[in-house]
Amino acid sequence: MKIAIMGAMLEEVEPFLELSEHEPLLKYFKKYNDIEYGGNTYHEAKYKDHEIILGYSKIGKVNSTLTAATMIEKFGAEILLFTGVAGGVNPKLKIGDLIAATQLCQHDLDITAFGHPHGYVPEGAVYVKPSANLLHIAKEVADEKNIDLIGGIIATGDQFVADESRKEWIKNTFDADAIEMEGAAVAVVCDAFDIPFFIMRSISDTADEGAVEDFDEFLKHSSQRSSSFVISMLDKI
């Protein structure tokens, strides 16, 4: 199986790479090739019987769309796993907690002027759903590791939310549990190409006025938690 593992920022995939200051998760990987393509670096690796294509897209919906499509169309990924951090919206989610997206939507997609709901464009859908099988595997991993994994709605937009009123609006409009800047774009790409996907995020902040400081403080630690979880899933795929 060829598996894409992607994040948005270097820090989010760094735990997989040898340059990590953490115990490198890539010690489990046989890293054999780095490829520059379309302004990004893709790492080809092997993990047990799997071929891995690993990389980060840079922040935002356009960049993550490019990377997800490249991993599928150029590198032949058959499954895509996203790992990274998010702002918590559901008050149950504390910094460091893990959320697996059960649905994803774009909170900044707006043609409501034409009478459509927020997040909808014709021939699309407000919510895109990840693979039920990968969610099931995630649940198994969480049970084995005694991790309280929350499944929930992730809202994506080209906006770092550090504002209580915007956060509340997104929460109420989309019933969102967490906010980030790539997941729904990756979901749309995978859905279009019929590639099973999974979006995992660890909470780095709570998308309010303290979000910038929290993000800077917890980005690395939360990225590590998300990456560790994703690598555990590989054994079950």
Ligand code: ADE
């Ligand atoms: N990723 C992590 N925290 C975020 C936030 N508050 N807004 C958007 N994306 C994020």
